[in-house]
Amino acid sequence: MEFLKKLIALVAIIFSVNLYTSFAHAANTSTWDAIKSRGDLRVGVTQAPPWFYKKPGEQEWTGLGASVGKQMAKELGVEFKPVEVTWGTAVAALQANKIDIMFVLDATPARAMAVDFPAHPFIYYALAVLADDDLTINNWEDLNKEGMKLAVSQGTTMDTYITKHLPKATILRFPSNGEAIAAFQSRRVQGVSLFSPPLIAMRKKLGRGQIVMPEPVLRTPSSAGVRKEDDKTFRDWVNTTITYYYQTGQTQVWYEEFLESFDVDPKTVPSVRMEDW
Structure with missing residues (x-):
C-alpha cells in the first residue's frame, strides 16, 4: 500500500513537471515559430469597412486588412485565420496570444508599451x-x-x-x-x-x-500591431512586407479593389498613401 502511494505521488510529480514544461515552452515560443508550427496566421478582424468587412450570412472577410492578411499568409505558406476582436480589445488579444497581428492599429506611445509595431507605417x-x-x-x-x-x-x-x-x-x-x-x-x-x-x-x-x-x-499614419517579445523575427518580417506592399503600390490597389466592390468610386476617396495627397 505504501509503495502504491509513493508510485502515485511520483506519477503526479512527473505529470506536473511535464505540464509546466509544456506551458513554459508555449510561452517561450516566438510568434514566427508558432505560426509555422500551427500552420496559420491569426489576423484580428472587426466589422469596419474598408479595412474589414463580412457580408451578413457569409463567412469570408474582405477589405484592405483582410487582403493584406491573406497575402501575408500566402507568403508564409500558411492558412489565413480571421479572429474577431474589437478596436478596444485588439491590444489585449495580442497580449493574450489570441491573434498574431492587427492591421490599422495606430502606433501610439501608450500602445507601444503593451505591443510592438513595425517601423514603416501600414497606411496614412x-x-x-x-x-x-x-x-x-x-x-x-x-x-x-x-x-x-x-x-x-x-x-x-x-x-x-x-x-x-x-x-x-x-x-x-x-x-x-x-x-x-x-x-x-x-x-x-x-x-x-x-x-x-x-x-x-x-x-x-x-x-x-x-x-x-x-x-x-x-x-496620421496607421500601423499593424504585433505581440511584444524578445524574438523580433516576425515584427521585422511584417515591417519588410508592409513596406514592400506600400512602396510598390499594392496596398493602394487592394484598397481600391475593395472600394469598387463596395460600390464606391476610388477617385472620390483620399488615397491611403501619403505621397498621393
Missing part, C-alpha cells in the same frame, strides 16, 4: 466627421458645444483626440465602427468621428450626412 489617413447636413463645421471648435453629441469607437485614436479637444461635447463610445455609425443612423448623435475612408463608405450606404475634415486636419 485623416480624421473626419460624418455629421448632420444642417451643421456648419469648419473647425473642431464648431463641435465643442454643450448639447453636441458625437459617437466614436472606444479605445481608438479618434476617441483620444476628440475627448481631449471637445470637452464640452457629449461623447458616446461604442465597441465597433458599425455601432458608432448606427448611433448616427438612428439620430442618437449629431455626428460620428472616424478616419475618412470608413465614413465615405458609410455615407454612401446611409444616404445622408456631410463628411468634413475639421481644421486643423489630423493626418
